[in-house]
Amino acid sequence: MAADTRIETITRRLVERSKPTREAYIDRVRRAAGQGPHRSALACGNLAHGFAACGPSDKEALAGDRLPNLGIITAYNDMLSAHQPYERFPDMIREAAREAGGVAQVAGGVPAMCDGVTQGQPGMELSLFSRDVIAMSAGIGLSHNMFDAALYLGVCDKIVPGLMIAAMTFGHLPAVFVPAGPMTTGLPNDEKARIRQLYAEGKVGREELLEAESKSYHGPGTCTFYGTANSNQMLMEIMGFHLPGASFVNPNTPLRDALTKEATRRALAITALGNEFTPAGEMIDERSIVNGVIGLHATGGSTNHTLHLVAMARSAGIRLTWEDISELSDVVPLLARVYPNGLADVNHFHAAGGMGYLIGQLLSKGLLHNDVRTVYGQGLQPYAIEIGMDAAGAIERRPALKESAEPKILATVDAPFQPTGGLKMLSGNIGNAVIKISAVKPDRHVIEAPAKIFHDQQSLIDAFKAGELNQDFVAVIRFQGPKANGMPELHKLTPSLGVLQDRGYRVALVTDGRMSGASGKVPAAIHVTPEAADGGPIARIREGDIVRVDAVAGELSVLVEAGEWETRETVTVDLTENGFGMGRELFAAFRAVAGPASEGASVLY
Numbered sequence: 121m122a123a124d125t126r127i128e129t130i131t132r133r134l135v136e137r138s139k140p141t142r143e144a145y146i147d148r149v150r151r152a153a154g155q156g157p158h159r160s161a162l163a164c165g166n167l168a169h170g171f172a173a174c175g176p177s178d179k180e181a182l183a184g185d186r187l188p189n190l191g192i193i194t195a196y197n198d199m200l201s202a203h204q205p206y207e208r209f210p211d212m213i214r215e216a217a218r219e220a221g222g223v224a225q226v227a228g229g230v231p232a233m234c235d236g237v238t239q240g241q242p243g244m245e246l247s248l249f250s251r252d253v254i255a256m257s258a259g260i261g262l263s264h265n266m267f268d269a270a271l272y273l274g275v276c277d278k279i280v281p282g283l284m285i286a287a288m289t290f291g292h293l294p295a296v297f298v299p300a301g302p303m304t305t306g307l308p309n310d311e312k313a314r315i316r317q318l319y320a321e322g323k324v325g326r327e328e329l330l331e332a333e334s335k336s337y338h339g340p341g342t343c344t345f346y347g348t349a350n351s352n353q354m355l356m357e358i359m360g361f362h363l364p365g366a367s368f369v370n371p372n373t374p375l376r377d378a379l380t381k382e383a384t385r386r387a388l389a390i391t392a393l394g395n396e397f398t399p400a401g402e403m404i405d406e407r408s409i410v411n412g413v414i415g416l417h418a419t420g421g422s423t424n425h426t427l428h429l430v431a432m433a434r435s436a437g438i439r440l441t442w443e444d445i446s447e448l449s450d451v452v453p454l455l456a457r458v459y460p461n462g463l464a465d466v467n468h469f470h471a472a473g474g475m476g477y478l479i480g481q482l483l484s485k486g487l488l489h490n491d492v493r494t495v496y497g498q499g500l501q502p503y504a505i506e507i508g509m510d511a512a513g514a515i516e517r518r519p520a521l522k523e524s525a526e527p528k529i530l531a532t533v534d535a536p537f538q539p540t541g542g543l544k545m546l547s548g549n550i551g552n553a554v555i556k557i558s559a560v561k562p563d564r565h566v567i568e569a570p571a572k573i574f575h576d577q578q579s580l581i582d583a584f585k586a587g588e589l590n591q592d593f594v595a596v597i598r599f600q601g602p603k604a605n606g607m608p609e610l611h612k613l614t615p616s617l618g619v620l621q622d623r624g625y626r627v628a629l630v631t632d633g634r635m636s637g638a639s640g641k642v643p644a645a646i647h648v649t650p651e652a653a654d655g656g657p658i659a660r661i662r663e664g665d666i667v668r669v670d671a672v673a674g675e676l677s678v679l680v681e682a683g684e685w686e687t688r689e690t691v692t693v694d695l696t697e698n699g700f701g702m703g704r705e706l707f708a709a710f711r712a713v714a715g716p717a718s719e720g721a722s723v724l725y
């Protein structure tokens with residue numbers, strides 16, 4: 121079935137807009153791929169260094185250019201529960217490669233920050249920039265040019281976007297993303313959030329809070345809320361970088377290990393040495409990117425992808441905009457209720473039918489492009505499956521359920537939870553911003569209230585604790601953009617703003633910073649562009665101005681007479697404080713050149 125005409129129109133517009141950069145990109149990819157197996161381009165000395173530490177059989181294989189060699193880019197570390205399982209993946213991959221007649225080498229590691237560990241801490245000011253550092257670091261590994269395909273091991277927030285930017289930069293190589301899977305279900309996310317609000321009100325102590333947090337985040341695997349990390353898994357599957365059904369299988373299970381070995385074999389099968397050559401830069405095109413945006417809307421995915429998907433697309437010469445994302449939101453229904461957009465977690469989502477059910481539902485109404493290339497072959501229909509293992513322990517893919525196994529978690533396209541998606545663009549005299557409404561109750565979709573100005577999130581939390589915020593207000597947290605301090609997530613605001621909202625006050629947030637993908641119930645106009653540090657109008661707002669956040673009309677405005685507004689002074693602040701400490705001194709160049717949020721807040725483009 122062809123895609124819905126509204127989706128086709130947006131895709132065609134994206135193709136037209138991208139033509140100059142996309143054609144130049146494809147030309148580069150084809151030239152690089154045309155140079156044949158890459159080891160043959162190396163001198164003997166280069167090659168000898170490249171396999172010096174290998175065993176005899178791998179050495180023999182790598183000395184020629186007949187047998188495919190996989191470059192593993194791994195984001196393993198013990199800091200992210202989601203990445204800790206990767207410790208054992210390289211050995212598993214090397215063995216599976218040898219069994220399949222190929223070779224695999226760790227081409228390099230990349231850094232990975234856990235946004236949960238740095239949330240509310242100085243380290244969070246390095247978080248967004250770490251995405252581009254990850255892309256650069258992966259490029260360093262792949263630049264050894266010993267490889268016929270790449271396997272990318274990464275899950276969390278900035279890591280998958282950084283790895284995808286690398287995969288597009290090395291678009292002449294096939295790329296398979298290898299997930300590790302979610303941790304098993306612990307304390308429900310809404311119960312964790314309730315204890316946090318009690319702590320914010322001083323009703324429970326640190327001991328009770330730590331006990332709740334530890335029961336929620338309790339083992340290896342990705343945190344189970346639907347934040348940026350799990351939005352990444354959804355994107356990698358719906359864009360065809362994962363094998364069908366791979367996203368949400370728990371780590372350290374027979375099925376997870378079987379999927380990792382299958383990904384290894386699949387990567388070996390799609391190199392230029394075989395008959396299914398699938399260079400990543402041609403596999404991903406405008407239709408794949410639009411499918412990713414559709415998946416984001418249908419699942420209530422992370423607001424961070426209004427930055428990352430724009431940067432990821434740009435790395436393939438595709439010029440995605442917030443207007444595209446916002447217009448697709450009007451076409452795509454919300455089909456999943458996973459925390460913070462509901463009470464379920466990703467394990468419940470997977471058990472209810474997961475990605476296969478979601479893709480099948482969307483395809484059935486032409487709400488996805490089916491005519492796409494994936495690491496699994498041609499078309500997205502093969503992803504409408506339910507995954508398991510047969511009696512012999514082999515992976516088994518059965519047709520996806522036609523009905524949701526849990527209608528409170530997964531709806532049908534004929535009876536969605538909301539007729540439109542979760543991410544909208546706002547515009548007005550404060551600038552452009554994005555808002556996620558899938559987790560906001562309808563009576564909060566329009567907030568008009570006096571501004572209360574803060575220049576960091578702790579000041580708001582302190583004002584809350586001092587009882588100064590018991591009123592309707594719009595919190596304006598500014599100088600939080602990429603050029604100011606690296607555009608941190610301000611997720612620590614959620615408990616205080618959540619308590620005030622629960623007390624019945626009409627509150628909203630406006631910031632040039634970010635929120636976590638796990639944020640949700642308080643209306644927040646985020647990623648305001650231009651940012652305050654760039655002289656954006658957000659720096660003209662004064663205490664008490666009436667600010668309107670209107671997710672229905674797509675408006676973000678301050679209700680000040682136009683003449684006065686235009687002549688207002690722009691506030692400036694001394695930002696030297698965030699120039700040092702916890703490594704921030706290493707990123708001055710990034711703050712100086714970072715692009716606007718609407719173009720991905722990247723230092724690369």
Ligand SMILES: O=C(O)[C@H](O)[C@@H](O)[C@H](O)[C@H](O)COP(=O)(O)O
Pocket residue numbers: 234235236237239277346347348349422424609611635636637638
């Ligand atoms: O965008 C995201 O999904 C968040 O960055 C997430 O990865 C982060 O870890 C949250 O901070 C975790 O939530 P808590 O801070 O509520 O534990």
Ligand code: SF4
Pocket residue numbers: 200201202203233234235236237276277341342343347349
């Ligand atoms: S989901 Fe967030 S908190 Fe959990 S491991 Fe990943 S980065 Fe850390």
